[in-house]
Amino acid sequence: MELFLSYLVNGIVNGLVYAVIALGFTLILGVMQVINFAHGILFAFGAYFFFSLNRYVGFWLALVISSFLVGVMGILIERLAIRRVYTKNPLFGLLLTFGIAMALEEMIRMVWGKPGHSVTAPDFISGVVDLGIMYYSKYRLFLAGLSALLIVLVWLFLEKTPHGAIIKAGAQDSEMVMALGKNLPRVRTLVFGLGAALAGVAGVIAAPIHSIRPVMGTYVLMPAFVIVVVGGIGSFWGSIIGGLIFGISTSLYPGRFTDIIPYFLMTLILLWRPRGLMGEKSILEV
């Protein structure tokens, strides 16, 4: 029982981090209709920036600066490349970001080297805490709390601010939004920066529990795909629920074939409800 509970809690913690990653991914996909293959590598850059900054400026400042830098990278990628392919077939955005991801991953190898690095959690959140039924890592609790906070902030941004309204409208009908005089190109740049920063912050907070390696981006990109397919493209709640499903399903039964479980779930959901759990028919699904 206790073992089951600890697996479940682990699953929820992992799920919340996956949800943050998938949220940035689905935001970019929903608004720009670009499958951002570079999303995973932005996650990796978050971790690497944090690794380099952490020993000089401390945990919190390193977290903020790293996320900000990754956000800036996202904006640059959008401005220099992705901006040119919006009106074209989705294949373009996909291939473009695929190439960008490949080049950026190699850049990490050149700058930080091929072997992995590791960082430790700061003192105030290291050790374990007594939850009554079991002991649990303080850092993982912190991870879950911060992820939940980010999710709430994104929700508030989308639901309660004028920018959020334009973003949601832009995902539905970009021509109409432009006709109403809204600066859609700027909104798109903003969304890309925001999505990238979300990937970056996830990379930062995941860094102390993972080894920081050049391929780490590849390993989170696939979960993002599956979560978005399961949850429904462009859906906020879909990526949260999908993230939790992914996290829990891969944590409950540790074993050799664990990695495959989410993909089987995905296949089942496709057969039963092709648009994903929370997907709306109007967005992207023709």
Added chain:
Amino acid sequence: MDVAVRPRYREILVNPMFLITALFAVFPFVPYIGKFISMGTAVIIWCLFAMGFNILLGYTGLPSFGHGAYFGIGAYALGITFKHLIHGLWIPLILGVLVGTLITAGVGLLLAKKRGIYFALLTIAFSQMFYFIAFRWDEVTGGETGLSGIDRMAIGIPGLFSIDLSVGINYYYFVLVVFVVSMWVIWRIVHSPFGRVLQAIRENEVRTQYVGYNTAAYKWASFTLSGLFASLAGCLHVLLQNAAFPEVLEWTKSGDVVMMTLLGGGLVNFYGSILGASIFIIFRDLLSSFWENWLLLYGSLFVLIILFVPTGILGILTQKKGRAVLK
């Protein structure tokens, strides 16, 4: 037909299919370059893969980003048959292609009604599932280390003649024969009424439906056909390497075949994917041999091609605009 259709010699000589065949046939005899017989074989195998893939991408306009999976499934099916069931050439080869095609057909059933982003996302996710199966199912697939010791057996008629395929040059010509036959078959497919329907789906699927075609069935057939040639290429590749590794199933490998098709101009010309695959393999092998971080250049090149020359090399040479898939 009232006029006797007898192609003149000059027409045969300038036919690209003849030129490509001739070029590959004399390759082993080119001084200095001809010694790269193994790379030459790999080039032909990837040409076959890219050409089959282009039925789906170029002619039907469906962007699969997980086709490495079907290449890999064919490879593994051949390897598993060879290691666990029967030592031979033909039966493992036929079983490899058959299993690869059947699994592609099964996945195709789930994907036939999808298009655009959904289609691409799902192809990626499925390929990842197959990758994990190959990676984890140690008893059958050899897990991380893969399957090795898959030898090429001799072919021939007992008592009459026998060709030892384990000799590099013999295998090269074996692959070439398979390639030329496949090239002709694929050419016939895409230039048949069936191929025209695929192109109609690429241009406008909804309109094609209204004309009365069951577009889902045509998309499924196109997916399955491309899977057939992918697994055939995978089988030939396994025999070339004498081994199957889980890397062939990784989704990043699927990007390679898309890149080949775009690079050569497979979207504007039937022969584009052959040109693209040849350049791609040669360029990659040369670059990676003298620069450790060659992927940086490769990724950047990828980006530049997509942004500035989406019609590929043949697109520039023939001054053609990209097809609907690139609008």
